[in-house]
Amino acid sequence: MTTEFHVDAATGRISNGRFVESCNQDDRPAGCEPQLVVLHSISLPPGEFGGPDIEHLFTNCLDWDAHPYFAEIRGLEVSAHALVRRDGELVQFVPLTQRAWHAGESCFRGRQRCNDFSIGIELEGEDETPYDARQYATLTRLLRAIMHVYPAISAREIAAHSDIAPGRKTDPGPAFDWLRLYDGLGLQDGKTRNA
Numbered sequence: 001m002t003t004e005f006h007v008d009a010a011t012g013r014i015s016n017g018r019f020v021e022s023c024n025q026d027d028r029p030a031g032c033e034p035q036l037v038v039l040h041s042i043s044l045p046p047g048e049f050g051g052p053d054i055e056h057l058f059t060n061c062l063d064w065d066a067h068p069y070f071a072e073i074r075g076l077e078v079s080a081h082a083l084v085r086r087d088g089e090l091v092q093f094v095p096l097t098q099r100a101w102h103a104g105e106s107c108f109r110g111r112q113r114c115n116d117f118s119i120g121i122e123l124e125g126e127d128e129t130p131y132d133a134r135q136y137a138t139l140t141r142l143l144r145a146i147m148h149v150y151p152a153i154s155a156r157e158i159a160a161h162s163d164i165a166p167g168r169k170t171d172p173g174p175a176f177d178w179l180r181l182y183d184g185l186g187l188q189d190g191k192t193r194n195a
Contacts, residue, residue, distance in 0.1 A: 079101050
């Protein structure tokens, strides 16, 4: 049986996911509701999947000395609203009503500061590694739940991190199958990605 997700509009919490709160969040600007979903990819250490390091990074508990790569990101304070693991597990870190720190310097259709009005979803992966079928299934169900609560978000408002920070970011990369996502959402037309 497939687990469906539901978003509580008042709390921003997603049902049927695991909640691990990140302190790397703050209030959205007054009157600003989510109008964009930004898809990212992450693996920690790079190219390794399944460990606890992503959760540790988003909760400021990462052991900076545990891997040589971590010296490059030492002290980084970031988060995302949700993470979709390789096995399809959904982990939520920030309520959708709050601002997560995922986009950095960014612009979508001439609008700066995408963190203010976006929902950040991380996929456990890397640019060149195909994503797992279970991730597409979870992501599709999650996006449907988000779109139900935030009708301003449609397929045209689902962007790659590389779309909103071109030249600075490349994720989720060429391995991400946008057409598979559209098919999962039941879209007949493609996605127009305008940064």
